[in-house]
Structure formats: C-alpha cells, structure tokens
Amino acid sequence: MVQCYSFCFLFLLFLHNISFSESLKSGFSVELIHRDSPKSPFYRPTETHFQRVQNAVLRSIHRANYSRLDHDVETTVTPSTGDFLMKYSVGTPPFQIFGVVDTGSSTVWMQCQPCKNCYKQDRPIFDPSKSSTYTRIPCVAAECLSVTTTFCDFNKGKHCAYKIGYGDGSISKGDFSRDTVTLTSSSENRPIRLLRTAIGCGHDNVGTFDREHSGIVGLGRGPFSLASQLRPDTGGTFSYCFTPMFEGEIKPSFLHFGDRAEVTVKTAVPTPMVINNEASFKYYLVMEAMTVGSKRIEFPRNGGEGNILLDSGTTLSFLPDEVYSALEAEMVNAVNLVRTDSPIKKLKLCYELTSGRKYQIPTVFAHFKGGAVVELHSINTFLKVSETKICLAFAPRPKAVFGNVAQQDILVSYDTQHNTVTFLNTDCTSEL
Incomplete structure (x- = not known):
C-alpha cells in the first residue's frame, strides 16, 4: 500500500478535482490555537502557568508511551494529546469545528450525528443531513480503494467507510465522505472554501478523546490529510512557526500553505x-x-x-x-x-x-x-x-x-x- 501512495494520489487528483472557490496562487495562512491559550476550549483559567507546563510534559510522555509502529494503526499515539487546535467549518451552511492538528495522522475526521456510540463532546455535533454539500463516497471511488483505513460498507448501500485505530486502543469509524471545508485566512480575514474535501464522518468514536474537541485534522503524508488534499493548489508546501509556548502570554502561531510556506x-x-x-x-x-x-x-x-x-x-x-x-x-x-x-x-x-x-x-x-x-x-x-x-x-x-x-x-x-x-x-x- 505504501508503494501505491504516489500513483493513487495522482489518480485521486484526476478524479476528485478538489478546488478552491477563489485563486490562492500566493498561498494562505491559518491560526493555530495552542491548547493553553485563552482562545482554546481546553483553557482553564484556574490553572497556574506551571500546572500547564507540567500537564504538557505529562501529555508528551503519555503520547510517547503509546508510540508504536503498526501497519494497521493510523497514528501511533493517543488521539487527544496534540498541543495545537485549528478552528474550521464543515458543510453548507458552515458548521464550526475545533480539530486537533496532528502531523502524525493522515485523516481529517469529526464526530457526526447520529452519534450513538461517541465520546461526550461539549460543542454541538455536526449533522450531515443539514449540509447541502455533504455526500458519502461510493465504494467504487478511487478514494475507497487506496488506503487500508477505508473499505466498502455493504450494510449502508455500498458506501465507503473508514476506521482509524490509535496506539492506545481508541477508535474512530464512520462514513468516508466529501463536503466543503472552510478555513479562515488569518492575513486577509476571508473564508477559504475547499470543495469536495474527503473527510471522515465519525458515528462511532470511543477511547481517550477529549470532550473539548470535535476530531482530528491530520497533516501527515497520507493522501487524505489536509496537506495532501491541498496539494493541487499549494504545490504540496506547508509550514508552521511556533511562538514560545511557556514564557509569559502565548502569542498566536500560524500554519502556512503554498507560497507563504516557502523558506x-x-x-x-x-x-x-x-x-x-x-x-x-x-x-x-x-x-x-x-x-x-x-x-x-x-x-x-x-x-x-x-x-x-x-x-x-x-x-x-x-x-x-x-x-x-x-x-x-x-x-x-x-x-x-x-x-x-x-x-x-x-x-x-x-x-x-x-x-x-x-x-x-x-x-x-x-x-x-x-x-x-x-x-x-x-x-x-x-x-x-x-x-x-x-x-x-x-x-x-x-x-x-x-x-x-x-x-x-x-x-x-x-x-x-x-x-x-x-x-x-x-x-x-x-x-x-
């Protein structure tokens, strides 16, 4: 399957035709929200600065303890230990999501209604039936045939499904779908609409997920990470620049795509x-x-x-x-x-x-x-x-x-x- 990535990805680009609604030849940037920032849903004003430092170290050790190499594991760590979040929207009309940004994961997924076996989420859960641009990917589509985490669900009318396992035993599974993802360009403060983005709509998500976020934004090398799906328009370049996280007030960090990501x-x-x-x-x-x-x-x-x-x-x-x-x-x-x-x-x-x-x-x-x-x-x-x-x-x-x-x-x-x-x-x- 590893050998298939390059060919399959190019084939997907031909069939899938992900596009921007406006020209972004110069690239764009989005804000990364550190989980200890007052902008974050994880923020606890009663915590002291050094409690946050200690928690960050313990999360890091916890993540490393579950690190392993496994062909069938999407990401080799716990799913909720990332330090940065991204605010984005899914669907038409746009529905706001907070996702954990992770370069160690290669899928974008969120919790979806109906959510019968899901972790408790503080924010409202996305309902795909209310989005006019939401579609489930059919089994015959190239996206359903190219990676080990997607498969045909014959119980749901030959639609594609996904299942992601994490190193600590947590699981997310549901419909593998397409919808419009909307980001906000931090430099121009304008919406960036990414049409027909492949995204996991999770109806069964159990394990050590945090109630403060809605899912994961994968930036890994796989064909369905956000970075890979943006590749036709950004040339496959992205970057970030982390401001000091544990020295006084946390300043915003940014994730750049396209020309703005180049050194x-x-x-x-x-x-x-x-x-x-x-x-x-x-x-x-x-x-x-x-x-x-x-x-x-x-x-x-x-x-x-x-x-x-x-x-x-x-x-x-x-x-x-x-x-x-x-x-x-x-x-x-x-x-x-x-x-x-x-x-x-x-x-x-x-x-x-x-x-x-x-x-x-x-x-x-x-x-x-x-x-x-x-x-x-x-x-x-x-x-x-x-x-x-x-x-x-x-x-x-x-x-x-x-x-x-x-x-x-x-x-x-x-x-x-x-x-x-x-x-x-x-x-x-x-x-x-």
Whole structure:
C-alpha cells in the first residue's frame, strides 16, 4: 500500500478535482490555537502557568508511551494529546469545528450525528443531513480503494467507510465522505472554501478523546490529510512557526500553505524526508549528530530509514539512551547552576535558579542529513517548571522524536513534492 501512495494520489487528483472557490496562487495562512491559550476550549483559567507546563510534559510522555509502529494503526499515539487546535467549518451552511492538528495522522475526521456510540463532546455535533454539500463516497471511488483505513460498507448501500485505530486502543469509524471545508485566512480575514474535501464522518468514536474537541485534522503524508488534499493548489508546501509556548502570554502561531510556506533564505539548507516503511504517513528525518561546544554526539543510524520523527504534537524531544546520556553529560559540564530534583519525575536534569546569579545555557546544534544545521537555544532545550527550577526538555526513549519545544522560534517548512523539510531559526512573533 505504501508503494501505491504516489500513483493513487495522482489518480485521486484526476478524479476528485478538489478546488478552491477563489485563486490562492500566493498561498494562505491559518491560526493555530495552542491548547493553553485563552482562545482554546481546553483553557482553564484556574490553572497556574506551571500546572500547564507540567500537564504538557505529562501529555508528551503519555503520547510517547503509546508510540508504536503498526501497519494497521493510523497514528501511533493517543488521539487527544496534540498541543495545537485549528478552528474550521464543515458543510453548507458552515458548521464550526475545533480539530486537533496532528502531523502524525493522515485523516481529517469529526464526530457526526447520529452519534450513538461517541465520546461526550461539549460543542454541538455536526449533522450531515443539514449540509447541502455533504455526500458519502461510493465504494467504487478511487478514494475507497487506496488506503487500508477505508473499505466498502455493504450494510449502508455500498458506501465507503473508514476506521482509524490509535496506539492506545481508541477508535474512530464512520462514513468516508466529501463536503466543503472552510478555513479562515488569518492575513486577509476571508473564508477559504475547499470543495469536495474527503473527510471522515465519525458515528462511532470511543477511547481517550477529549470532550473539548470535535476530531482530528491530520497533516501527515497520507493522501487524505489536509496537506495532501491541498496539494493541487499549494504545490504540496506547508509550514508552521511556533511562538514560545511557556514564557509569559502565548502569542498566536500560524500554519502556512503554498507560497507563504516557502523558506526563501538561500542559506537555509533542506534535509530529506525519509519514508519509514512501517509508518509511511509520518515525517521521518535523518539526524546525523548533535554538537554541544566542541563535543559532537553521533546519532545512531536506522538503515535506510529515518531515525527521528518530526512531531508537532509532542512537547518534549526524545533521544536514544546513549545520545541522551551524552547530551546530559555535556550540559552538566557547561551549566554553572546547582542541580536539583525535578517536580516532574520523567525530567532527569534540573537546576535551581538563584536570584541575581547569572548563568548560560550552551547552544546545541542539531545536524541533519544533507548539511542542514538547526540551532537549539535555551528556549528549545530547557523548560521552566517552577519559579525556581528549569529542566532539560529532552528525555531518553528508544524511538527518537523532535518535539515542539525544540521547534519554538523555528520556521519549519515541509515540501511534500520534493520530500524535504527546511528549518530556519527566526523570531516567530515577527509574523504577528
């Protein structure tokens, strides 16, 4: 099935003809809502800043604990641990949805009426019978034949169905359908209508889903992710730039598509995306080494496959044991602070902050295949977990993950046509 993706996707583009209602040659941007932002349905005003930090770390560990490679699993983690949401609308007239954005998932789905076996959702649930543009995909359509998560449901008049399983046992299943998806361009404040978008209309959704959101917005490599379905109009390029998430007020972050997603700085070097045959819908890269000061820490290779997952939904970064141990040792040598116990068990290296005492965190250089080098500053490597403590935002784990703390103030651009990712250190708040 992995080998079919490129051919099947091109075939789908010919048959499916997803189109914009207006020209978007220059691309567009939409706001990403961090789950701890006051704009988020997850926001709890009674939580302290450091409670939110701790919750983010625990979500990250929970996500990593359920990570596994499985041909039959759409995404290999828990379905509700993403840190960013997107507000969009489905149907005609438009019905507003909050979806969890996940680069580790390749389907867009939401809860739908009738919802007899669904998780409790705070917001109203979409009723497809009230949308004049909603249609169920027939079994004979190419969309129903190209991936393992879609199949023919003969009990419903030969219409296509989908079933997505998650690493923690959660399941979403229902009708595989088409409808109009409407996004709001943050720069022009105008609606962007995506006609006949393939979307899962979930009537049976059970597991660890959060009641605050309506479903998942997949941005993965599969043919039915939002990024892939936009490819005919955007050239397959999208990017994001995460503003600092745990330092004072959370500023908006943005998801860019098309020309606006491109990195135009000539010194920025792309690194190839590598297909992991057991998780082909995810974005894997090859990290060659990490450098701290004069110490170069070599990263173990994984044959011809990627050795680190680029993940927007994981807070921490995870490294193989030997890499983590070497990184921790170099930090211990370089940071002139007193070590202390962590208030969060899984964070191993923490320091006590003393009022008036100056300290420096060394810059870590992440070296990727192809010559790409990413500078990781203190905002990328340490989290302030209390008023007087900071902890290294990395943890040991067999499967490496490059999480979103490490991606703060870095423009991350995905070119799915040329299969590359480009990193550019920048001030993400300058986009505001």
